[in-house]
Amino acid sequence: MDAASVDGTDPADPADPDRWEGDVGLADGGSMHVRAIRPDDAERLVRFHERQSPESIYFRFFSPRPKLSSAEVERFTHVDYVNRLGLVGLIGDDLIGVARYDRYRARSDAEVAFFVDDEHHRRGVATILLEHLAVAAREAGISAFTASVLPQNRRMLGVFTQAGFAVSSRFEDGVVEVQLAIEPTPEALAAIEERAKVADARSVDRLLHPRSIAVIGASRRAGTIGHAVFHNLVANGFQGPVYPVNPDAEHVASVKASPTVLDVVGEIDLAVIAVPACEVRQVVEQCAAKRVLGLVVISSGFAEAGGDGAAAEHDLVLFARGHGMRLIGPNCLGMINTDPAVAMHATFADVEVRPGRLAISSQSGTIGAAIVDYAGRAGLGISTFVAVGNKADVSGNDLLRYWEDDDATEVVLLYLESFGNPRQFARIARRVSQRKPIVAVRISQGHRPFPTDPVTSGQPDDIGSWAEPDNWPTDATVDALLAQTGIVRVDSLTQMVHTANVLLHQPLPQGRRVAILSNSWATVQLATDACRAAGLELALISETTRAAMTDLLPPTQRRAPDHHIDVPTDVGPTAMVIALRALLDDPGVDSVMVLYTPPLSGEIGDVAEAVLDVARGRPEQAIVACFLGNRDPNLLRRGEIVIPEFPFPEESALALARVTQYADWRREPAGELPTFLDADVDAARRSVAQLLEDDPQGRWLDPVQAADLLITHGIAALPSRLVDGADEAAAAARVIGYPVALKATGLPRLAKTEAGGVSLDVHDDEEIGKAYRRMREHLGEAMRPALVQAMAAPGIECLVGLHRHPVLGDVMTLGAGGATAERLEQVAVRILPLTDTDARRLVRSSRVGPLLEDAGAASCAVIEDLLLRLGAIADAIPEIAQVRLNPVLVGPAGAAVTDVRIRLERWRPDPRPEVRRL
Numbered sequence: 024m025d026a027a028s029v030d031g032t033d034p035a036d037p038a039d040p041d042r043w044e045g046d047v048g049l050a051d052g053g054s055m056h057v058r059a060i061r062p063d064d065a066e067r068l069v070r071f072h073e074r075q076s077p078e079s080i081y082f083r084f085f086s087p088r089p090k091l092s093s094a095e096v097e098r099f100t101h102v103d104y105v106n107r108l109g110l111v112g113l114i115g116d117d118l119i120g121v122a123r124y125d126r127y128r129a130r131s132d133a134e135v136a137f138f139v140d141d142e143h144h145r146r147g148v149a150t151i152l153l154e155h156l157a158v159a160a161r162e163a164g165i166s167a168f169t170a171s172v173l174p175q176n177r178r179m180l181g182v183f184t185q186a187g188f189a190v191s192s193r194f195e196d197g198v199v200e201v202q203l204a205i206e207p208t209p210e211a212l213a214a215i216e217e218r219a220k221v222a223d224a225r226s227v228d229r230l231l232h233p234r235s236i237a238v239i240g241a242s243r244r245a246g247t248i249g250h251a252v253f254h255n256l257v258a259n260g261f262q263g264p265v266y267p268v269n270p271d272a273e274h275v276a277s278v279k280a281s282p283t284v285l286d287v288v289g290e291i292d293l294a295v296i297a298v299p300a301c302e303v304r305q306v307v308e309q310c311a312a313k314r315v316l317g318l319v320v321i322s323s324g325f326a327e328a329g330g331d332g333a334a335a336e337h338d339l340v341l342f343a344r345g346h347g348m349r350l351i352g353p354n355c356l357g358m359i360n361t362d363p364a365v366a367m368h369a370t371f372a373d374v375e376v377r378p379g380r381l382a383i384s385s386q387s388g389t390i391g392a393a394i395v396d397y398a399g400r401a402g403l404g405i406s407t408f409v410a411v412g413n414k415a416d417v418s419g420n421d422l423l424r425y426w427e428d429d430d431a432t433e434v435v436l437l438y439l440e441s442f443g444n445p446r447q448f449a450r451i452a453r454r455v456s457q458r459k460p461i462v463a464v465r466i467s468q469g470h471r472p473f474p475t476d477p478v479t480s481g482q483p484d485d486i487g488s489w490a491e492p493d494n495w496p497t498d499a500t501v502d503a504l505l506a507q508t509g510i511v512r513v514d515s516l517t518q519m520v521h522t523a524n525v526l527l528h529q530p531l532p533q534g535r536r537v538a539i540l541s542n543s544w545a546t547v548q549l550a551t552d553a554c555r556a557a558g559l560e561l562a563l564i565s566e567t568t569r570a571a572m573t574d575l576l577p578p579t580q581r582r583a584p585d586h587h588i589d590v591p592t593d594v595g596p597t598a599m600v601i602a603l604r605a606l607l608d609d610p611g612v613d614s615v616m617v618l619y620t621p622p623l624s625g626e627i628g629d630v631a632e633a634v635l636d637v638a639r640g641r642p643e644q645a646i647v648a649c650f651l652g653n654r655d656p657n658l659l660r661r662g663e664i665v666i667p668e669f670p671f672p673e674e675s676a677l678a679l680a681r682v683t684q685y686a687d688w689r690r691e692p693a694g695e696l697p698t699f700l701d702a703d704v705d706a707a708r709r710s711v712a713q714l715l716e717d718d719p720q721g722r723w724l725d726p727v728q729a730a731d732l733l734i735t736h737g738i739a740a741l742p743s744r745l746v747d748g749a750d751e752a753a754a755a756a757r758v759i760g761y762p763v764a765l766k767a768t769g770l771p772r773l774a775k776t777e778a779g780g781v782s783l784d785v786h787d788d789e790e791i792g793k794a795y796r797r798m799r800e801h802l803g804e805a806m807r808p809a810l811v812q813a814m815a816a817p818g819i820e821c822l823v824g825l826h827r828h829p830v831l832g833d834v835m836t837l838g839a840g841g842a843t844a845e846r847l848e849q850v851a852v853r854i855l856p857l858t859d860t861d862a863r864r865l866v867r868s869s870r871v872g873p874l875l876e877d878a879g880a881a882s883c884a885v886i887e888d889l890l891l892r893l894g895a896i897a898d899a900i901p902e903i904a905q906v907r908l909n910p911v912l913v914g915p916a917g918a919a920v921t922d923v924r925i926r927l928e929r930w931r932p933d934p935r936p937e938v939r940r941l
Contacts, residue, residue, distance in 0.1 A: 040104050043155060045940040046344035050147030050218070052225030053316070054941060055119065056345040057155060060109035064118065065096050067111075071118040076141050082176040083138045085198075099123070105163045106133075110152050114347045115311060119143045122152035124160055124168060133160060135168040135203070137179060147218065149182045151939075154215055157188070157205040158936045168203040187214025219939045220424050226349045227417065227425035230317040231360045231407055233292035234263045236369065237284050237315070239306050240297035240322075241267035241275045248321060249297040250275070251371035252357065259368035259376070264289065284309045292316045295357065295369050300324030300332070303353070304339060311346035318343060319369060320353035326413050327354050340415045344941055355412025356388025359395070361405060362431060370410070379404020381523055382426045384419050385438035386411055390516070394436065398520050402656045402665075403527065406431040416941070420444060420451050427455045434526045436519055437510075439465040445831045449508050449854060456509030457693070460526045460685055463510050464519050465501055500834055503852035507861060509688045511681050521669060521678040528665035529645040531686035534613035536562040537679065538606045539587035540599065541618035546651065547587050550616055550672035557680030561586035562612045571605045596626070596633040603637045607644050614645040614683070616675055617666075621652060631658045639664050645682070647675045694860025697891050699737060704899045707735040711902050714927060721904065721928035726768060726810050729925040736896040738889060740920040741815055745808040749795040753788040755811040762786050762814045765794050766922070769805030773922060780805065784814060815919035818912030819874050821886060822850065825897055825906040827928075833897045835890065837869040840910030857894035862887040871913075881915035889918045904928040 040059035047057055060068075072080070072091050080088050091099075102109050102123070112120035119140040124133040135156060137149045160168065172179050180199065183190050188211045189204040236256060240249035253275060256265045266289070267275035270282040281287045284294060284306070294315045296306055303322050310318060325336035336353060343350045351358060357370030361378035368376060372392035377399040385391030388410040395408055406429065409422055419437060426432045435455070442448055452461060505512045511526075513519045537559045541547045554561060564586065572588055588602045599619070606615050617634055621627040627650060638646055639661075648659055648668045659666040669675040710732055714724065724732065730740035744755035745768070756763045766773060767780035775781050778801060782794040791811070799806045820840030828834050831854055838850035851869035853861050866872050866883055875882045889911065897903050905926040912919040 039934075042935050043110060043159070043938075045935070045938075046341070047151050047938075047940050048219070048222030048226055048349075049151070049347075050145070050222055050225065052222065052227070052229040052349070053114075053146065053347045054226070054344045054349060055112045055114055055146075055148065055151070055347065057110060057112055057151065057940075059104060060100055060102060060111050060121065060123070062100050064111060065100050067113075067116070067118040068096060068099060068121065071121070071138075071140065074140070075138075079138070079141055082173055082179070083136065085171075085173065108156065108159050108163075110155050110159075112148050112152060113345070114143075115345065120148035120152055122149065122156055124156055124165070126163070126165060131165060132167040132169055132202075133165045135170050137182070144178065147222070149179065150186060150218065153182060153186055155936070155938050158938050160205055161207075162936070166205065168205055170201045170203070172199045172201055173197075174199055185214070187211035215939060220427075223421045224425040224428060226317075227409075227421050230293065230319075230349060230351060230417070231358065231367070231409075231425075232362070232365055233317070233367065235266070235289060235291050236261065236263065236293045236295060236367070237266040237268050237287055237291045238295045238297065239268040239284055239310075241269050241280065243269070243272050243275050248371045251373070252295055252297060252321070252369060253278075255368040255370060255372075260366045261368070262364060262366050263292075266291065284313050284315070287313070290314070293319065293369070295319045295321065297321045297371075300328075300335070300353075304335070304342070307339060307343055307348075311342070311348065315348060318348050318350040318352075319355065319357055320350060320412075321355055321357060321371070322352075323354040325353045326415065336413060336415050343416065350416040351409065352412040353415060356385075356391055356410035358410065359405065359408040361407070370408075375399055376408075377402075377404035379406065380431065380433040380527055381405045381436055382422075382429065382432040382434070383408045383436045383438075384411060384422050385409075386414065386440045387438060388412065390438050394438065394516055394519065397516065398523070400656070401520050401524060402660060403520065403524060414441075418444070420447050423448075423451050423455050423461070427451075427458060433459060434523050435459060435461045436523055437461060437463040438516075438519075439463055442504075442830065445504060445854075449504055452508035452510055453693070456685075457689065460682075461508075461510045462513060462519050462522050462526070462681075463505060464513055464516060465505075499850075499852045500828060500831055500854065503834070504831060504854050506688075506864075507854055509685065511685045513681060517674075518677060518681070521667070521674055522681045524665075524667040525645070525647060525678050525682045526685075528667055529647070529682070530643055531689065532614045532645045532679075532683045533686070535560040535683050535687070536611060536613045537586075537616055537676075538562040538564060538609070538612040538614075539616050539618065540590065540602055540606060541587060541620075542590045542599070542622075543618065543620040543651075544589060546618040546620060546649070546672055547589060550618055550649075550676060551586070553673040553676035554616075554680070557676045559676065559680050559683060562609070564588070564606070565609050565611055568605045568609045572602060596630040599630055600633040600637055603634060603646075607637070607641050607646075612644075614647070614679060616672070616679065617646060617648040618672055618675075619648070619650045621650070627653060627658070634666060635659060635661050635664055638666055645679065647679050649675045691864075692860055694858025696856055696858055697895070699892060699895055702736045702892075702895060702899070704735070707732060707896060707900050710735070711900055711927060715902065715929065718927075719929060721926065724925045724927065725808070726923060729923040730920075732900075732925060733893075733896070733920070733923060736892045736899075738892050738896075738920065740923050741813045743810050743812040746811055747808050749792040752791050752795045752809060752811050756785065756788070756791050759811060759813050763791065764812045764814055764921075765791060765798065766810040766812060767798060767802050767805040768808055768810050770802070777801065812921065815912045815921055816914060816916070818914035818919060819871060819878060819882065820910040821871050821908075821913055821918075823886075823889065823893065823906075823908040823911055824850065825855075825893060825903070827904045833894070835865065835894060835897075837865050837871065837886075837890065839870045840912075855894050856898060857891060859887070859891065862890045862894075865890060875913065878913075879915055882913055885915070885918050886911070886913050889920075901930040901932075902927045 044058040046054050049055055106126040109123040111118050122137045124135045126133040139148045183201050192199050192201045238253045241253040242249040253267055266287045267278055267280040268284050269280045272280050294310045300322050326333040360367045374392050374396045391410040426435050537554055539550050590598045590602055606612050619630055646666050648666050649672050659668045727745055742759050746752045746755050762784050765782040770780040773780040777798050785791045822838045822840040824836040826834055833855035835853050836850040851865055853865045907924040908920050
């Protein structure tokens with residue numbers, strides 16, 4: 024049963040040709056518009072056919088055919104979109120590829136054929152059209168494609184073999200007969216995902232590696248944006264021609280200007296646009312005619328301005344993508360690439376850029392420029408920098424896919440004000456974080472300006488819609504999203520740069536145990552408190568290390584505290600070196616913090632040199648430092664050997680703690696999505712469809728209905744019955760078995776008193792009758808109906824919740840159970856889907872985590888199993904909008920769900936086919 028039929032909505036009409044319309048990235052980083060073929064494509068199809076080479080025509084039709092007949096054009100452009108479907112790829116108004124299938128009569132397979140423009144071979148056009156056709160065919164009940172291919176047509180044979188589907192072939196009568204199973208196997212889905220990743224990465228690559236740039240709006244007047252962009256490109260030595268475009272100037276900065284981009288002599292890879300918003304569309308149309316490959320739109324006045332700006336931005340992006348161009352911005356600062364082969368500084372920011380290994384993305388151009396500047400002053404260089412502005416097209420997700428395999432980048436820094444597609448972001452960021460650290464600052468919800476940068480509604484290719492404030496993720500859900508993906512969340516730009524400094528120059532710590540080496544008791548105290556506050560563990564220095572230090576220090580300084588070594592100020596750098604080596608040799612030490620307060624001004628350099636000498640031979644352990652009073656950013660830098668140095672111990676501890684937390688995440692397994700063989704998804708879907716049949720706007724389930732739904736996935740609530748009256752309560756209690764609890768179902772929260780809606784440990788008919796009458800008199804209609812429920816064995820009270828966020832999707836929470844804890848709302852949060860590793864992390868990070876761990880591994884396993892099962896039913900039944908289980912009594916023998924609330928809401932699936940698109 025499909026999801027559409029569960030909630031009573033009509034499934035998408037497979038014969039609707041508009042469902043296939045969208046833009047998709049090509050293998051070389053360009054883009055193409057895909058849609059179903061239409062009768063008005065006749066002239067385009069004729070033009071397309073006539074410009075192809077005789078060889079290509081022969082490969083397609085197995086005979087010379089310089090022109091298509093009227094009957095052929097009619098047949099090719101008139102299809103029923105189910106048994107016969109044609110898809111076309113277009114750039115602008117030019118048809119560059121066509122693919123079609125024709126179902127064999129009374130069979131489950133179809134004949135498939137492709138024809139790609141000679142000028143656009145090797146761009147992945149045929150592969151994309153094949154992916155789309157396969158989805159359409161499966162919707163129509165077609166199980167396989169067959170194709171007849173000439174042996175010489177190796178390119179088309181390669182399309183079939185590399186698609187990822189199961190393929191077989193045989194040679195007969197001079198033709199290769201290919202059969203392609205089109206089921207979405209894991210191998211096929213992985214191949215499609217890899218192609219999407221490559222396409223996105225290459226779209227960014229060709230934006231960051233242009234061979235020629237036009238600055239449209241380059242001004243002769245200093246102080247203007249267009250002038251600053253042109254100046255920065257030239258002054259920083261861009262390794263290609265830079266063309267100023269200005270209709271009112273013959274020269275800009277002594278370089279001949281062109282009135283329009285169409286008048287530029289030579290090809291243009293990248294256009295940087297700095298003209299008023301009202302002129303941008305015309306300029307982009309000219310760029311399309313010039314066949315510019317990519318755009319950076321610095322101009323403001325689009326979605327961020329409100330009004331008609333959002334619509335203008337939407338139309339601008341659709342036009343650019345449809346003409347093969349990807350776009351950074353609008354309302355952005357620009358981008359930088361320090362690769363000497365490129366040397367591109369395409370921004371109007373007046374910052375000095377140091378080459379290095381940091382990649383930076385920022386929505387705010389001002390903040391981005393500040394990060395670049397501060398990183399440079401801290402001695403850190405950048406590989407690439409992109410200020411994405413409104414993120415109307417190229418987003419942080421695209422950039423992450425590029426940086427994932429970028430050899431010039433070791434660490435990624437993100438300044439986030441909004442999420443474009445959080446679900447896709449989570450998937451990409453989790454994969455990237457396994458290879459390269461990502462450090463992020465995100466503006467908190469309480470300080471977010473409104474309106475601000477756009478977020479999408481969560482569909483994979485929405486270009487951007489202005490989110491209402493209640494659609495924004497709370498800080499807790501954002502923290503959960505970042506934590507699950509391994510992103511290092513920091514609270515300030517200073518922390519971002521400090522953390523990046525450690526990640527760039529030190530190995531990841533093997534644990535949380537930190538030792539402190541100092542020559543000042545006061546700094547030790549500051550560092551000790553800071554380490555504890557940051558979640559680091561103070562190392563227990565071994566007896567061997569103590570003995571080594573006892574031999575080296577004067578008799579008055581032979582005391583070696585557990586977690587630090589205090590070197591006296593009068594013994595010089597030699598003792599610091601020996602002490603540092605001893606700590607690094609200690610198996611109980613994962614990282615070392617070196618704190619030094621120079622007694623004499625001339626000694627600080629000698630100590631720094633000594634510490635660097637030790638670090639040079641110890642690449643496997645992390646070292647951070649604080650040399651109080653130091654003003655030299657290069658004090659602890661010697662070539663490739665760099666010890667991150669901070670002004671105060673607190674900053675050292677915080678940066679080291681962030682990196683250690685990331686190292687812990689990297690060491691944990693990624694986890695797997697569990698499969699529950701006892702889950703009855705069909706039964707759950709039937710139940711939900713029936714429950715929603717009379718309530719199209721959604722409904723809360725009564726406790727028995729909710730329990731029946733949960734049991735389909737192995738989550739058992741305590742045996743319960745709804746009753747209406749004292750006699751019914753007694754009868755239900757006898758069936759369930761005394762002792763029982765009597766509960767009011769009409770209260771939003773229950774407490775363990777009759778006034779709070781609960782009577783516990785009821786042992787016989789007389790007692791339950793009296794309890795019912797007392798509660799009915801006090802609570803009134805809240806007792807209609809009442810719930811009689813079996814008593815649960817004692818256990819740890821947990822609150823488990825799930826709700827559907829309009830941007831992030833399903834959010835699961837875990838906290839201490841009971842009415843008081845629920846009002847406090849102090850819960851740990853995770854975003855679904857939930858892996859087994861995610862479930863363990865959710866338990867550990869919750870307030871009940873320590874209690875469950877003290878109760879033993881069995882109790883932890885019980886609650887983790889419940890969390891995973893709840894995640895599974897939420898994934899299978901998208902109509903489940905809210906779940907509250909409180910309390911769940913957890914013990915080694917199992918979890919007793921004592922109170923369950925579930926809300927169902929209509930879910931309308933996206934009518935568009937599940938194909939990759941921008």
